[in-house]
Amino acid sequence: MKADRFLLGVFVVVAAAAVYQGAGLPSSEWGPRLASLTALASTPAPKPYEPQSFLEAFCEAPSAAVCDGLGATGLEKAESELSEKLNEEALANVARGLGVAVPFSSGKIYADMAMVAHQAGIAPSEADVLFTEELERLLTERLGFSPSQEQAMVSTLRSALTDAVNYQGDVQPDTTDWKALAERASQPVAFLSASEFLRKGGPVKPIKGFCGKSLERYNAFFYQGKTGDRLEAVVLCPGVSLRALAAREQGRYTPDFAKQATYSLLSHELAHPIDARKHPQAYNNWMGCARQAASENSTLPVTPRKLSELSADQWSAETLAMLVEQGKVSREEVAGILAFGSLNYCLMPERKNGTHPDGRFRIDFKGRNPRLRQALGCAPLPPTTLSCGVEGSTL
Numbered sequence: 001m002k003a004d005r006f007l008l009g010v011f012v013v014v015a016a017a018a019v020y021q022g023a024g025l026p027s028s029e030w031g032p033r034l035a036s037l038t039a040l041a042s043t044p045a046p047k048p049y050e051p052q053s054f055l056e057a058f059c060e061a062p063s064a065a066v067c068d069g070l071g072a073t074g075l076e077k078a079e080s081e082l083s084e085k086l087n088e089e090a091l092a093n094v095a096r097g098l099g100v101a102v103p104f105s106s107g108k109i110y111a112d113m114a115m116v117a118h119q120a121g122i123a124p125s126e127a128d129v130l131f132t133e134e135l136e137r138l139l140t141e142r143l144g145f146s147p148s149q150e151q152a153m154v155s156t157l158r159s160a161l162t163d164a165v166n167y168q169g170d171v172q173p174d175t176t177d178w179k180a181l182a183e184r185a186s187q188p189v190a191f192l193s194a195s196e197f198l199r200k201g202g203p204v205k206p207i208k209g210f211c212g213k214s215l216e217r218y219n220a221f222f223y224q225g226k227t228g229d230r231l232e233a234v235v236l237c238p239g240v241s242l243r244a245l246a247a248r249e250q251g252r253y254t255p256d257f258a259k260q261a262t263y264s265l266l267s268h269e270l271a272h273p274i275d276a277r278k279h280p281q282a283y284n285n286w287m288g289c290a291r292q293a294a295s296e297n298s299t300l301p302v303t304p305r306k307l308s309e310l311s312a313d314q315w316s317a318e319t320l321a322m323l324v325e326q327g328k329v330s331r332e333e334v335a336g337i338l339a340f341g342s343l344n345y346c347l348m349p350e351r352k353n354g355t356h357p358d359g360r361f362r363i364d365f366k367g368r369n370p371r372l373r374q375a376l377g378c379a380p381l382p383p384t385t386l387s388c389g390v391e392g393s394t395l
Contacts, residue, residue: 051332054339059378062367063360066339067346076347078246079239083216086242090134091116094127109214110204128204132195132238135215139241147244147262148193148236156328157267157319162186163326164318164390165274171391172285181282185274189222190233191266197223197235211237218243218344220265222272234269236262247340257340260333264316264341271315277308285392286311290365293386297361298350305355313362314390317369324375331376338367 057065091112095102100119103112110128117127140146162185169178192200194207194215202223210221217239225231244258276283276290283290290310294302320337323329329337345359356362366372368387373380381387 049339051335055331055335055376055378058335058338058367059373059376061364062338063346063363066342066363067360075243075247075250075343078250079216079218079242082246082249083214083239083242086135086138087214087216090131090138093134093138094130095119097130098122110208125198125204128207129195129198132198132207132215135238136193136195136241139238139245143241143245143248143258145258146193147240147258148191148196150259150262151191153259153263153266154189154191154234154270156323157263157270158186158189160319160322160326160328161267161270161315164315164322167318167322168390178282181274181279184279185271187273189270189273190231192233192235194235194238197231197233200231200233202231202233202235206235207237210235211239215239216242218261220262220269222269224273234266236265240265243343256333256336260336261340261343263337267316267319267337268312271312271319272308274315275308276311277304280304283307283311283390286314286388286390289386289388289392290314293365293388294357294361296386298358300350300354303355306357309356310362310365311390313366314369314388317366317372318390321369321371321375334376342366 054065054069057069087109091109092102094113095116098116098120100116103115109131110124113127113131114124117124120127136146136148162182165178165182165185169182172178190200192202194211198204198207206221206223207215210219211217212219215238217237219237219239221235221237223231223233223235240262241258244261247257272278274282276287280287287307290307291302294306294310320329320334324331324334342363345363348356348359350356350358350361357365365388368381368385370387370389373387
């Protein structure tokens with residue numbers, strides 16, 4: 001049995017190296033990713049998802065419930081294979097639609113699209129938009145819907161976030177101007193697919209950076225234009241639909257996977273306009289607790305960028321807790337949001353000079369949020385366990 005598990009681990013590492021090389025990942029990123037894959041390969045096979053059992057495990061050990069209990073390795077492999085097939089199909093469809101020869105796929109989508117653009121006599125930026133639109137169309141066709149069509153999610157989450165900020169005004173009224181922060185949280189933010197973002201004049205650089213060179217990453221990002229660019233939006237990467245489709249084809253997750261995973265992403269991204277980097281004065285009580293927790297987990301510097309991500313994670317937790325308290329979302333639905341929305345963190349180790357903390361630490365940090373734990377019916381944490389709510393440490 002041990003030998004079989006060892007061979008499985010070797011197979012996963014070798015296969016993953018080929019996948020990452022084919023996806024164009026820099027060799028400097030292979031090490032951390034492969035180390036995570038090796039660790040996950042040695043864990044027991046994932047159990048079928050069941051909301052109540054997952055919640056019990058999440059309350060006890062958040063990152064273990066997500067990363068070890070659900071298993072992320074097989075899903076990422078399925079995503080990679082599906083991404084390659086759909087990218088080739090989208091590339092071929094765009095080329096044929098423009099009446100030009102289909103280029104040999106190099107695995108570098110933007111380079112391939114530049115060739116198509118040159119042959120068709122159009123701007124490379126227009127070819128990028130056409131490819132992104134076609135990829136999204138294929139994903140929507142196969143999945144049956146597009147998460148980016150769920151505009152009601154944004155209104156629901158923004159309202160709950162605003163209520164959560166106002167709640168802090170009651171908890172710690174003398175520490176900051178919570179009313180002003182709540183007003184900022186309540187301001188409408190566009191919710192766009194990647195192609196819609198490009199059509200509205202958004203630059204392709206953040207699409208490549210956040211969504212991946214093949215648009216394969218399960219991710220979303222908050223975009224705030226520079227001076228003279230008034231575009232402000234939460235942008236959903238095609239990889240969200242890709243993950244939902246890969247999971248469905250594996251038969252591993254519930255039909256609500258895409259919706260629940262999108263809720264998780266949006267509850268985080270909608271909080272970035274009020275995060276600790278943009279409004280540090282609002283986090284005087286929280287900052288010390290977050291720094292201590294991050295320092296206990298890693299020897300790498302706790303930078304303002306990392307604190308901004310952790311503060312957005314905290315507001316995501318506070319928002320989900322508010323939705324449960326208001327009766328708008330059930331505990332079982334939040335279980336799915338936490339489960340499926342956190343899987344990507346399992347394979348995201350902290351990198352030197354990186355902008356995000358270690359992924360498993362982020363799951364644990366969010367899972368120790370006192371309001372979220374109370375809303376989910378979790379037992380109190382041991383007195384010695386550091387727990388950071390937006391109001392600060394509970395120790």
